[in-house]
Amino acid sequence: MTSTTESASLSEFDRDITITPEGDDFTGTMSDGWRVGGGINGGFQLSFIGNAIRSALPDHPDPVAVSAYFVSPAVAGPARAAVRPLRVGGRTATVAADLKQGDDVRLTVLATYGDLAGFPTDDVRTTAEPVSLPPRDQCVPNTMAPDEIKQMAPFTQRFEMLFDPDEVGWAVGEPSGRGQISAWFRLADDREPDPLSLLMAVDALPPVTFDLGLMGWAPTVELSAHVRAKPAPGWLRLRHRTRNVAGGMFEEDCEVWDSTDRLVAQSRQLALLPR
Amino acid sequence: MTSTTESASLSEFDRDITITPEGDDFTGTMSDGWRVGGGINGGFQLSFIGNAIRSALPDHPDPVAVSAYFVSPAVAGPARAAVRPLRVGGRTATVAADLKQGDDVRLTVLATYGDLAGFPTDDVRTTAEPVSLPPRDQCVPNTMAPDEIKQMAPFTQRFEMLFDPDEVGWAVGEPSGRGQISAWFRLADDREPDPLSLLMAVDALPPVTFDLGLMGWAPTVELSAHVRAKPAPGWLRLRHRTRNVAGGMFEEDCEVWDSTDRLVAQSRQLALLPR
Structure with a gap:
């Protein structure tokens, strides 16, 4: 403690x-x-x-x-x-x-x-593909957010988040419509990731519904997170995806990959579509 | 009640x-x-x-x-x-x-x-693809299981389950290695599906690790199920998939599609690999 x-x-x-x-x-x-x-x-x-x-x-x-x-x-x-x-x-x-x-x-x-630390380390058979992002200097940093966003959501200033430029069109009214948002992620103070910080990281990206042009608040019904390994030091890559928008709800799957290409956390939440 | x-x-x-x-x-x-x-x-x-x-x-x-x-x-x-x-x-x-x-x-x-029944019905934007299965008469029925399986697991006699023949090789020692098992599904007595029976359906297929050649019991750590709509009458299609086998654990995602091609339930469980 x-x-x-x-x-x-x-x-x-x-x-x-x-x-x-x-x-x-x-x-x-x-x-x-x-x-x-x-x-x-x-x-x-x-x-x-x-x-x-x-x-x-x-x-x-x-x-x-x-x-x-x-x-x-x-x-x-x-x-x-x-x-x-x-x-x-x-x-x-x-x-x-x-x-x-x-x-x-x-x-x-x-x-x-x-x-x-006591779980096996020699049995990795992950078939999921690591989140693929352009180099960080080609991504769109959260520091570019307007002041009104920073005041409405001081949360967004607790970390560096560098968005894939192909998946951040929603910020300028041009969402991709694919239902996917990916970004590099690092806590403020360069605080290295650990299992506790991963619980925050899985809910740090904007709602994936932004990428579908639905810009409102999306209240979470349920969120389950699985921490699959201690993350290595360095930048994380996060991705939100949804595949089933229906009935006033959507599922939002998050993957968190560490600097060694290990899938260190997965989460799924069920949330309500913005009204 | x-x-x-x-x-x-x-x-x-x-x-x-x-x-x-x-x-x-x-x-x-x-x-x-x-x-x-x-x-x-x-x-x-x-x-x-x-x-x-x-x-x-x-x-x-x-x-x-x-x-x-x-x-x-x-x-x-x-x-x-x-x-x-x-x-x-x-x-x-x-x-x-x-x-x-x-x-x-x-x-x-x-x-x-x-x-x-009170949730919206006109907002379906599902991008997930329905589980694709051969016609039922070309699938492998659970009734073919050996008597020792039926006695060990009387559960398997509570429903008809018709497996995709490409994903049931594990039953004869030839798992596909892909980490996927799909089947048609209907309760005994032709009891039609409803939201309560979907909670059972998401945990009805064999562990997806069978398809990776790991045939033992896989204890569930956590299972979360989302029921996304009331299922239409008729056969369901179920699919288990895993993409992150590592650290002595695996996630098992289930999708349940109804006879109208609606994705009516999704679940994810975290389970321990067989020892």
Whole structure:
């Protein structure tokens, strides 16, 4: 667990997911820096509660599978995480956990944790193709976003995100219509990726529906993330895709590839189409 | 809710998911007919607890998203479902639910329900391609399985499953190595598909790792299912795929297409590779 006494030298990500044991729970503070519009980014909430789960499971430090249901919008301010172990085995442990602000549940999750360093490393048979992106100096940086976006979504200033120029037309009213957005990704302060930060990374890209010309907010119904390996240091590549827009909903699949071409995280969320 | 007094005319699926209110909970019986090896099929457990959630949410009859963590193997015999509402809104409701046998939790889920009949029907922009299968009389039926398989897994006798002949080589020791298994699917008694039976259908095919030559049991870490529309009557087409076998784990994506070429359900599970 990250202790508050180390805060001075921490990256902003580590500082902001810092939690403190309090009775059976863990308390911390949601920083406004992770806000998108009226609420704190869902992926950041996952990293925050994920840090509490990590603290509750000393022998199982890494998220392997996390399924999240967002019950009400989280806001800047104090937050409390409660973790309830359901099964603690040798290789994995499964818990239920809630994130509350006051009496309001913001987020409820089920999660299985383990020690990814103890998982096999010699059995990689991935047939998925790594996310292919132009060199970073040919991509479109998130720093080009208008000031009004930066104020509406300070979240977007917590990382460098360099978009594939073929998949960022939505920013100028010319979406590709394919349902795909890809980008290079690195946390602010050059903070290296780890399993906890991957929980945020899978929800960091804009809604894939932007690329279909649907520019509104797309509330998440459910998000499940699988962390498949400890990421190597360096830039990540992220990709959102959707293949089934229908019935007022869409699925959004995220892949996260590390600098060694390993598929280190996959997620799928079901979200509501913008009205 | 299906009442026990109707059992005489029910399909075996409806008979076996029948639950009865008892205090705040719902009770029923896991039938040995849904067993695979030492435990009751996970998808059937989802339909069973899914029926209890349906009963607890009269205004939100259909599963939309269900995330399941299997805590211990369910066995034939009495079972009890407890459902705890977290948020009941106009369009959707979110609950936590547990399935217990005696004091042992078998399955814990988070789920969002709604009324799929009230979701839009004129916005289908699915780019996924329907599962393509040869005509049913050119496929390989599950009834050809050896008697030892039928006894080990009576579950496989609860439905007709007609496999794509190009993806069933594993049954004779010649897996394709592609990581894909597809089949036609229909419940016994010609019971038509509905949102509850789709929760079972997404976990009905053999583990996709069979097609990679890994023939053992693959325990599920996490399974999330999205029901995207009420299925039309008739045969379903199911497909399992995996693209990231690594670290002792694999993801298994299921698609369920109905007789009108609508992608009615998607699921992803994270499972452990056979040892």
